[in-house]
Amino acid sequence: xxxxxxxxxxxxxxxxxxxxxxxxxxxxxxxxxxxxxxxxxxxxxxxxxxxxxxxxxxxxxxxxxxxxxxxxxxxxxxxxxxxxxxxxxxxxxxxxxxxxxxxxxxxxxxxxxxxxxxxxxxxxxxxxxxxxxxxxxxxxxxxxxxxxxxxxxxxxxxxxxxxxxxxxxxxxxxxxxxxxxxxxxxxxxxxxxxxxxxxxxxxxxxxxxxxxxxxxxxxxxxxxxxxxxxxxxxxxxxxxxxxxxxxxxxxxxxxxxxxxxxxxxxxxxxxxxxxxxxxxxxxxxxxxxxxxxxxxxxxxxxxxxxxxxxxxxxxxxxxxxxxxxxxxxxxxxxxxxxxxxxxxxxxxxxxxxxxxxxxxxxxxxxxxxxxxxxxxxxxxxxxxxxxxxxxxxxxxxxxxxxxxxxxxxxxxxxxxxxxxxxxxxxxxxxxxxxxxxxxxxxxxxxxxxxxxxxxxxxxxxxxxxxxxxxxxxxxxxxxxxxxxx
Numbered sequence: 001x002x003x004x005x006x007x008x009x010x011x012x013x014x015x016x017x018x019x020x021x022x023x024x025x026x027x028x029x030x031x032x033x034x035x036x037x038x039x040x041x042x043x044x045x046x047x048x049x050x051x052x053x054x055x056x057x058x059x060x061x062x063x064x065x066x067x068x069x070x071x072x073x074x075x076x077x078x079x080x081x082x083x084x085x086x087x088x089x090x091x092x093x094x095x096x097x098x099x100x101x102x103x104x105x106x107x108x109x110x111x112x113x114x115x116x117x118x119x120x121x122x123x124x125x126x127x128x129x130x131x132x133x134x135x136x137x138x139x140x141x142x143x144x145x146x147x148x149x150x151x152x153x154x155x156x157x158x159x160x161x162x163x164x165x166x167x168x169x170x171x172x173x174x175x176x177x178x179x180x181x182x183x184x185x186x187x188x189x190x191x192x193x194x195x196x197x198x199x200x201x202x203x204x205x206x207x208x209x210x211x212x213x214x215x216x217x218x219x220x221x222x223x224x225x226x227x228x229x230x231x232x233x234x235x236x237x238x239x240x241x242x243x244x245x246x247x248x249x250x251x252x253x254x255x256x257x258x259x260x261x262x263x264x265x266x267x268x269x270x271x272x273x274x275x276x277x278x279x280x281x282x283x284x285x286x287x288x289x290x291x292x293x294x295x296x297x298x299x300x301x302x303x304x305x306x307x308x309x310x311x312x313x314x315x316x317x318x319x320x321x322x323x324x325x326x327x328x329x330x331x332x333x334x335x336x337x338x339x340x341x342x343x344x345x346x347x348x349x350x351x352x353x354x355x356x357x358x359x360x361x362x363x364x365x366x367x368x369x370x371x372x373x374x375x376x377x378x379x380x381x382x383x384x385x386x387x388x389x390x391x392x393x394x395x396x397x398x399x400x401x402x403x404x405x406x407x408x409x410x411x412x413x414x415x416x417x418x419x420x421x422x423x424x425x426x427x428x429x430x431x432x433x434x435x436x437x438x439x440x441x442x443x444x445x446x447x448x449x450x451x452x453x454x455x456x457x458x459x460x461x462x463x464x465x466x467x468x469x470x471x472x473x474x475x476x477x478x479x480x481x482x483x484x485x
Contacts, residue, residue, distance in 0.1 A: 011171075011200055016147040019109075023154060030157040044072060046467055047081045048426070050089030054096040055418050057396045064095065066424040069466035074420060092432060093461060094395060097403040097418045098130025098162075098425035099381055102187075102410050103277060103301065103349035105373070106132075106164075109155045110140025115354040115445045120377065121161040121477055123443035125470040127378035128427030128460035129350075130162050131407075131415055131480070136169035136190055137201035138353075144169040144201075146180050153479055161470050162463075163425070165412075165480035170212050170223065171202050178215055185481030187410045188222030188275070193259050194230035197324075197372065203230065206262045213270035222410065223267075224275040227259035228325060240368035242317040247367035251326045256281040264291040267298050275409065276300040278351045280325035282335035289344050299346040299409055302336050304383040305374050305450060307348070309333075317365020321450045323353065324372040337391065340401060347405035348384060352377035360448050375444045379451050382458035385431065389457065395431055411482055424467035433459040443472075 046066040053062035053074075061077035075081060089095055101124065108116040124132050134152070136143035143149050143166060156164060168186035170178065178189060191212065192203040204212060213223055232255035239250040260276055264287055267274040276288070279300045291298050305323060310330040314321045321327055339345040353373025361370040376383065381402065388398045407416025414423045439452040462469055468476045 011141045011144050011148060013145050013147045016141050016145065016151050019141075020147065020151050020154060023151070030154065043067065044081065044083035046085045046087065046424075047083040048087045048089065048095055049077060050093060050095045051077065051091060052089070052094040053418070054094055054396055054399055057400070059094060059396070064418070064426075066467035069424055069468075070414070071418065071420050071422050071424050074418070089428060092430050094429045094431055095418070096128075096395065096399050096427050096429055097416055098427050098463060098465070099128050099402045100131045100406045100412060100416050101129045101350050101352070101377055101380065102133045102347070102406040103135065103303075104132040104352045104377055105135045105138050105354065107138040107354070109151065111138055113356055113445075114138065114359075115375070117156045117164070118159045118161070118475070119443060119445040120352070121164065121475070122472055123378040125161045125463045125465070125472070126443045126460065128381045128429060128463055129377055130425035130427070130463060130465050131165070131412065132162060132377065133165045133167055133187055133410060136167050137196055137198055140200060142169050142171070142200045143167065143186070144171050144174045145177050146184055149181060149184055149186065156479060159475050160477035160479070161472065161475050162465050162477045163415075163480055164477060165482065167224065169201060170204060172204065172208065175212055175215055178212070178221065179219060182216070182219055182221050185483065187482045188224055189216060190224045190226070190277070192226045193262070194226075194228050194233060196226070206266060209263070210266040210270055213266055213272035213274065217270050217272035220273065222273045222275060224277055225263050226277050227263050228255045229258040229262070232258055238368060240366065242365045242367065244311060244314040244316065244318065244321070244367065247322060248311055248326050248328070251324055253281040253283050253328070256325050257284045257287070260284040261287050264288070264296060264298060267291075268294070268296045273297045278303050278306070278325060278349075279336070279345060280306045280328055280332070282328075282332045282339070285335065285339050285344050292344070300344070301347050301349045301406070302340070302345050303349060303351045304376055304380045306336055307333060308383045308387045309450060319360050319362060319365050319367060319370035320448050320452065321374070322367055322370050322372045323351070323374045346409060348380070348401045349406060350377045350380040354444055354446055354448070357446055357448055362448070374450050375446070375448060376451065378442050378444060379437065379449070379456070381427075381429070381460065382456040383451060385458040386456045389431070395429075412480075424464055426464040427460050428462040430459045430461055432457065435459055
């Protein structure tokens with residue numbers, strides 16, 4: 001069954017068209033001056049040389065040539081490729097593909113005080129992330145109609161430091177908008193099965209989810225789902241006060257487990273493609289394994305905070321750690337690592353979900369009132385790498401989880417690999433260098449981080465987007481359209 005239209009007033013197309021007109025009158029149309037890499041006609045633009053270049057799952061001495069924003073050649077070190085610009089890596093540096101972060105909340109327009117395209121993408125580049133896919137909620141309007149997508153692209157144009165794509169939203173009443181959003185180039189559609197936390201983005205019921213899955217199956221769309229069961233959480237005792245255990249109990253595993261089982265069955269019956277966002281409950285892993293064994297087209301991601309933090313270590317009043325689903329116990333974390341290793345969990349995404357300091361309620365530390373979200377796009381790679389190397393997992397494997405796997409699932413055909421013909425999106429990474437996180441020095445708009453004061457290993461020294469070094473002053477990223485990247 002299809003739910004009746006209940007889109008919030010701010011999401012109505014006529015309202016958004018007026019916002020576009022007002023923005024254009026005040027600022028002009030920034031889309032007329034799209035940024036990007038330029039090419040030296042008939043030759044190479046840049047050559048990078050290093051003893052440790054991550055290609056085809058292993059490090060080797062290579063020279064990487066770039067032309068027109070793409071990788072033109074990869075040759076053994078010493079070949080002597082020549083270009084107007086040459087970068088020689090240090091002996092402690094690894095050249096690796098740039099991270100593809102498929103789960104980032106930028107929040108602009110409408111809640112730019114939480115984060116914005118300039119700050120989010122500058123932080124991404126500082127963390128070796130070269131592509132982000134922006135979530136459709138928290139901005140006003142939500143990206144649930146064609147005009148809303150146009151408006152978001154207009155606002156983002158000219159201020160992104162990495163390449164940016166967009167998810168569309170699936171909310172009650174916009175079923176007929178989905179095909180148009182798909183044709184306009186969104187990478188898929190996000191929905192919630194419970195209250196999203198913002199009025200502009202209401203949830204779908206499980207029956208509506210199946211209806212929407214059936215709709216997008218007609219054009220091979222991808223549904224990405226915040227999978228927590230509303231009734232289960234509604235029956236739990238709400239969190240209040242400074243005890244993290246109370247918050248954890250308010251978001252029980254059963255809510256995630258039941259919702260994921262529902263998504264699996266609705267996906268199975270609709271024949272659509274689906275993806276589970278920010279999986280935190282290890283109890284749901286057998287359900288996903290069985291579904292994949294049966295051939296259901298479903299994938300899952302987990303996040304750096306679920307892999308590196310644990311409930312036992314969250315301090316009283318530590319609302320910087322609050323996110324939904326929550327960070328769970330150490331034993332749960334270990335099973336998530338196992339599921340990455342065996343392919344049950346397909347990739348890692350940051351779920352960068354920032355807010356203002358005031359909304360995090362750091363002063364009172366009340367888990368019931370604080371905004372739920374962890375800002376981590378700048379720290380995702382070093383956070384995961386720190387924990388992975390402690391477990392004996394090599395950088396090539398971490399890179400695969402954070403570059404090629406997300407790129408493949410969401411349909412980024414020229415990103416996620418250091419290979420000829422791919423975009424020259426690269427990170428120069430020093431995997432042995434250690435640092436202590438200082439939230440006040442991060443590029444995120446608001447100085448709040450669950451990693452503040454933590455010792456991490458792995459420093460991103462330079463980031464290249466389409467062969468252009470990101471300098472933090474000149475936005476050189478592009479806006480991506482699904483199917484044409």
